[in-house]
Amino acid sequence: MSEYQYYEFLAIDRPLDDDEQAAVRSLSTRAMINATSFVNEYHWGDFKGDPRHLMERYYDAHLYVANWGSHRVMFRLPSDLLDPEVVEDYCAGETSAWVTGEFVVLDFASEDDAGESDFDEEPENLLSAIVGVRAELAAGDLRPLYLAWLAAYGAWERDEDAFDREADDEPEPPVPAGLDTLTAAQRALADFLRLDDDLLAVAAQASPPLADTAEDPDDLAAWVHDLPAAEKDRLLVSALRGEGARVRTELLRRYRGDTAPATPGTVRRTVANLLDTAARRRTDRARRPAR
DSSP states (O other), X not given: OOOOEEEEEEOOSSOOOHHHHHHHHTTOSSSEEOSSEEEEXXXXXXXXXXXXXXXXXXXXXXXXXXXXXXXXXXXXXXXXXSOHHHHHTTOOXXXXXXXXXXXXXXXXXXXXXXXXXXOOOOGGGHHHHHTHHHHHHHTTOOHHHHHHHHHHHHGGGTOTTSSOGGGGGOBOOOOOTTTTSOOHHHHXXXXXXXXXXXXXXXXXXXXXXXXXXXXXXXXXXXXXXXXXXXXXXXXXXXXXXXXXXXXXXXXXXXXXXXXXXXXXXXXXXXXXXXXXXXXXXXXXXXXXXXX
């Protein structure tokens, strides 16, 4: 199979102006570029730009696929909507994050040499299926972070050199609710990162069910009434500047965080416990037809 690479970038919160589009176009003359997207395929050669730099400067989402087994997806979010210190708990293996200006950039990746032999995806449809997790993260849903963490350690089953043996004793990060009822975007992310279904099922055993997220109008009104006046002024100004969607996301995230019922703490499992339990589950399922 000949070499193949696919690059896609999306500007979600703010379109690129003419000067920014020209700067990006200088990196690739053959790419399809407009105010909100960049798409290019390479059957030879390579992209001259640095995806990290483009995410820091221009774009909010990025997807990369290569036919030798490389999968990569990146998201940029305002750091006041996603706490970088929270993100740090979920970074492992090919998952990383960094702060640039007022943003935090997430970088999820999966490598699998076997991917070259079974490469039959339509990459132009992948990012549109996955990108919804960005809004979910902004609204306070941490399931995408946990999925990326779990997929990173799941790669250890395919590549015994992915981690040192000391990683056996690494505790899992906080387990978010709803791992057994993923959204369509989260399911697409899990598949893209090659997260094993048995490993996910084992992890979901410690995940509480999702709380009812329907907002009661009276509760909302009482919560808004108690917000500081200066905070309300800031949010109104942001809405008048065309940031209404972001204001709504921020308010709902804060409201749900303030009003969510307390959940009992769970014992944090180790990486070895999760992987071993998933392996036993896989073996038991294979034995059942024989019985």
